[in-house]
Structure formats: C-alpha cells, structure tokens
Amino acid sequence: MAFDWADFGVDLHLDLPAGERRAGLEQALRAAIRSRRLAPGSRLPATRTLAAELGVARGTVAAAYDQLVAEGYLTARTGSGTTVALLPPASPVPAAAAAPPAPRFDLRPGAPDVTSFPTSAWLRATRRALSRAPAAAFDYGDPRGHPALRAALAEYLGRARGVLAHPDRIVVTSGYVQALALLAGLHRVVAMEDPGLAFHREVVRRAGARVVPVPVDAAGARTDLLESTVDAVVLTPAHQYPTGVTLAPARRRLVADWAREHGALVIEDDYDGEFRYDRQPVGAVQGVAAEQVAYVGSAAKTLGPGLRLGWVVLPERLVEPVVEAKRHSDYHTEVVGQLTLAELITSHGYDRHVRAVRSRYRARRDLLLARLRGAALGGVAAGLHALFPLPPGGPLERDVLAAAASRGLALGDLGSHWHAPGDHPQGLIIGYGTPSESRYPAALDVLARVLRA
Known part of the structure; x- marks a missing residue:
C-alpha cells in the first residue's frame, strides 16, 4: 500500500547518512537534538509513521528510539509518546544584551491606553464578520483593501x-x-514640519525622497514658505505634533x-483627529481640497497600534x-482585521468606543x-499629549528628563x-494616553514633584 504523505502526522525532516540504517537514524x-533543531519537549512521530516515511522497518526505528532513550536524548512514557529530553547546552549561550528597564x-507621547481596547466588542464583530464572509475573502485580495472596509470608511x-x-x-x-x-x-x-517626528522623516528618506523643513509657529506650519521645488508636504493640521x-x-x-x-x-x-475636547473637532483639509490632499488615518490611537490598520x-x-506601490510592497493588508473593523464601524460600535475613550482622555487631560x-x-x-515649555535660561531638557528617570x-x-541641532526652544512632551487608569494619578504625582524640583 502506498504511503499517504498528505495524512502524515508529526512532520520530521531527517537526512540519513549512507550506511547502516539504524546507526544512521x-x-x-x-545531531538534530544537539543542534537544538529539535527543541526539548518536541514530540517525535510514532515508530510506525516514521518507519513508513523513511522506508525502513518499524523495528529499526523502535531500536533507534530505545538507544536514544537509554543515552538520555529522548524520553518515552506510555500514552504520551516519545519526546526530546531537556539537555544542558553544549556550549554557554551568549547573554542577551540587557534591555533598559x-x-x-x-x-x-505617541501611544494610547491599550488596556482600553474593546476586546468584547472586537470579538463580537469578528464573529459576525467571519460568519458572513465568503470563502473568497480569504484568498488573495484587492491591494486597495477589502470592499467592505473601504465602504465603511468612506461613510x-x-x-x-x-x-x-x-x-x-x-x-x-x-x-x-x-x-x-x-x-x-x-x-x-518632501517638506515636513519642524519640529516633527524624526522617525517619520527617516521613513520619507528611506522611500527615496529628500526632506526639507517647514517651520511651525503658533498658527501651525508656515505654509506661506513652501517653495515650488517641493512636490509634497506632510502636515498634521488638526493637532500639530508635537506642539499641539x-x-x-x-x-x-x-x-x-x-x-x-x-x-x-x-x-x-x-493621527488623533477624533480627540477634540473643548469644541467641535476641526475638519480635515482634504474636505475642501480633495484633489490636492492625500488624507491618512489609522486605528492606532482609537483602538491600538497593534492592529496595523490604516487608510x-x-x-x-x-x-x-x-x-501599484502597495501591490509590490505587501500585496494587500490582512483581511480578518479589515472585516472586523468594517463590522465595528457599520454597527456603530466604533463610534461608541471612540466616544467612550474620548471622554476618558478628556478626564485625563x-x-x-x-x-x-x-x-x-x-x-x-485635543489629542493625547501636551507640551510643557521650559523657560529660556532655565533647566535643560536633559536634566529634567534625568531627574524624572x-x-x-x-x-x-x-x-x-x-x-537639525541648534538654539531651539526646549520643552517636555507629556503623553497622557499610555498609562492605565489605575496608574495615571500616581504618574502625575511624580510628574508634579519633578517639575516643582
């Protein structure tokens, strides 16, 4: 009877050397156990299965297993099968670089309170979305994204x-x-706000564009200074980052x-346009100049950056x-999260969550x-951070940061x-989105002591 590879149980790749089959096995x-390719606790195939795969007698595999059990490489328990034993490392494992505590x-700044992620609502939306999704939804899809999410986002x-x-x-x-x-x-x-997030400048440079600064003052980016040599500008109009x-x-x-x-x-x-506290949120620039503006948003601040969903x-x-650029980057974004977010939006669960966290963040503010x-x-x-300017001639940023640390x-x-380095105003950026509800008051107590000092 031919061996059915499609129905093989636990996969195990072994290169048997030429010669006597049992010794080679x-x-x-x-070698696989010593090199840790077979990790401690890994379960091995049954003797009958491995014998069929390797084309050897079942007794050959059983004898090899028995020998390695005797040598301490394997453990065998009735009803639990044969597994790789825990062995001390053959050589000292290099110590990992110590991560800062x-x-x-x-x-x-830069992150929301991820403990507020609406787990129950997300699970319900996932179940509803997957129960209605056709099998084709899990095939390769449109690089633009799933139609259900694009329709929900448009609304x-x-x-x-x-x-x-x-x-x-x-x-x-x-x-x-x-x-x-x-x-x-x-x-x-590409012109980018100065000050602005250095990581985003590096993203633009790695994409092949040259970055030039556009200054920011109390009225936002100095768009009156943009030159004809610039062919794109990145702005945070609703709540400039980091000045606000x-x-x-x-x-x-x-x-x-x-x-x-x-x-x-x-x-x-x-990036945080939904979070406006003292008046109606400022509408997008795109709404009055749709053919001149590419509007970018994401679920990072409203739900959580771990979702990796943007638009x-x-x-x-x-x-x-x-x-075309998206197609050759990653073809399309994963579909389960798209279907779930579409369901959350169309059922107005997303609106309810945004209202809830907006109220929570306003209380924190x-x-x-x-x-x-x-x-x-x-x-x-607005937003999830505030700028605390340091007075000219006063304490330096690095000294205050060290005192806080x-x-x-x-x-x-x-x-x-x-x-670029220079004689710039100094200040602290205080993000009030990250701490959990229980730790936020204590964090403010420490902040107040640091600033008083």
Whole structure:
C-alpha cells in the first residue's frame, strides 16, 4: 500500500547518512537534538509513521528510539509518546544584551491606553464578520483593501472627519507608516514640519525622497514658505505634533492654493483627529481640497497600534500609482482585521468606543491641567499629549528628563523633534494616553514633584 504523505502526522525532516540504517537514524537524531533543531519537549512521530516515511522497518526505528532513550536524548512514557529530553547546552549561550528597564510610570507621547481596547466588542464583530464572509475573502485580495472596509470608511470619514471619500479612492494600509512610505516614494522633495517626528522623516528618506523643513509657529506650519521645488508636504493640521497647535484657516487655504498651482500634494496626517475636547473637532483639509490632499488615518490611537490598520484617501491621479506601490510592497493588508473593523464601524460600535475613550482622555487631560495648575501647557485642546515649555535660561531638557528617570518616570522631549541641532526652544512632551487608569494619578504625582524640583 502506498504511503499517504498528505495524512502524515508529526512532520520530521531527517537526512540519513549512507550506511547502516539504524546507526544512521541514531546519528541524524542525535545531531538534530544537539543542534537544538529539535527543541526539548518536541514530540517525535510514532515508530510506525516514521518507519513508513523513511522506508525502513518499524523495528529499526523502535531500536533507534530505545538507544536514544537509554543515552538520555529522548524520553518515552506510555500514552504520551516519545519526546526530546531537556539537555544542558553544549556550549554557554551568549547573554542577551540587557534591555533598559521599563519605567514605573510612562508619560511618553505617541501611544494610547491599550488596556482600553474593546476586546468584547472586537470579538463580537469578528464573529459576525467571519460568519458572513465568503470563502473568497480569504484568498488573495484587492491591494486597495477589502470592499467592505473601504465602504465603511468612506461613510465614517465623511460623517466624522468631513473627508470627501469614495471607496474607490481609499487604499487600506498596514498603518500610517506604510501609507507615508507609499506616498513619499512617488515624490522627490518632501517638506515636513519642524519640529516633527524624526522617525517619520527617516521613513520619507528611506522611500527615496529628500526632506526639507517647514517651520511651525503658533498658527501651525508656515505654509506661506513652501517653495515650488517641493512636490509634497506632510502636515498634521488638526493637532500639530508635537506642539499641539491647529493649522490656521488662512494657512489651510494657502497650502491648498500652493498645491493646486504647482501640481504638488498635501499629505494630511490625521493621527488623533477624533480627540477634540473643548469644541467641535476641526475638519480635515482634504474636505475642501480633495484633489490636492492625500488624507491618512489609522486605528492606532482609537483602538491600538497593534492592529496595523490604516487608510489613505487619494486624489484621483494617485490611485493607480499608490495601488501599484502597495501591490509590490505587501500585496494587500490582512483581511480578518479589515472585516472586523468594517463590522465595528457599520454597527456603530466604533463610534461608541471612540466616544467612550474620548471622554476618558478628556478626564485625563483635565486632571493633568489640575495637577499642573498655572503651567503654560500647549496643545491641550485635543489629542493625547501636551507640551510643557521650559523657560529660556532655565533647566535643560536633559536634566529634567534625568531627574524624572531617577524617580521612575519617562517623559518625551522637544529637542529630538527638530530637523537639525541648534538654539531651539526646549520643552517636555507629556503623553497622557499610555498609562492605565489605575496608574495615571500616581504618574502625575511624580510628574508634579519633578517639575516643582
């Protein structure tokens, strides 16, 4: 009877040396165990199965197993099969580089409170989405993303963020970083806010574009300084990162006119647009200049960065170039998360979650203001962080950060966000999204002591 490879139980690859079969099998198993290719606890195939696979007698395999059990390489228990024994390493294992200890209190910016992830709602949405999904949903899909999610996003973004979004103009990405890389790869010179996130500048450079700074003041990015040599600009209009200012209406009009006149692109990073506390959220620039703006959003702040789900709403002329770039990057974003998010949006579970966390983060913002009463904090009208300016001639960023670290508190700094070293204003970036609800008050207590000192 022919051996049925499709029905083989536990896969085990062995290269048997030429010569006597039992000795060769013992030698191959010893080598695999010593090299840790077969890890301690690994279960071996039954003797009958392995004999059929190797084309040897079952007694040959049984004798080899018995010999290695006697030598201590294998363990055999009735009813539990044969497994690899725990052996001491043949040579000392190199010590891993010591990771810096995690801070007791983390007030660095850039992350939400992931303990607020709506696990129950996500599980319910996953079950509903998968129960209705056709088998074709799990095949290779459209690089633009699953139609269900693109349709749900078009409705949600238009309603909640004032974005003019048609499903055919949306490309689902593996987060903001991929969207930025896809867009930057289509341009030569990209202007980016100064100060801004250094990691995003590196993403643009690695995509092949040259980065030039555009200064930021109290009215947002100086879009009046954009030159004709620039063919794209990256902006955070709703809540500039890290200063927290909002792009002034006049500068919004200026950047749209500049892009229209020079055939350039505005890349709008709406990283925390849902979180506005003191008035109605500021609508997207894309809503008044759809053919000049690529609007980029993600689920990183509202749900969690671990989902790796983002989206970009494109001008018509960029749809095909971005789709082709996405196709040759990772073909398409994983589908289960897309189907689940689509279900969460269409059932309004996403809206309910956003309202809940917006209320929670507003309470955190209010507590921060209360603890630091009198401090001139910037950017507190929205988002998940605030800027604490340090006075000229006062303590240096590095000294305050060191004092905080000595008390187990991690903070962000303004200095690392400037495009180039120089005589820049100094400040601390206080992120109030990361700590859990239970640890946040204690983190503020430590922060207040550090700043008083």
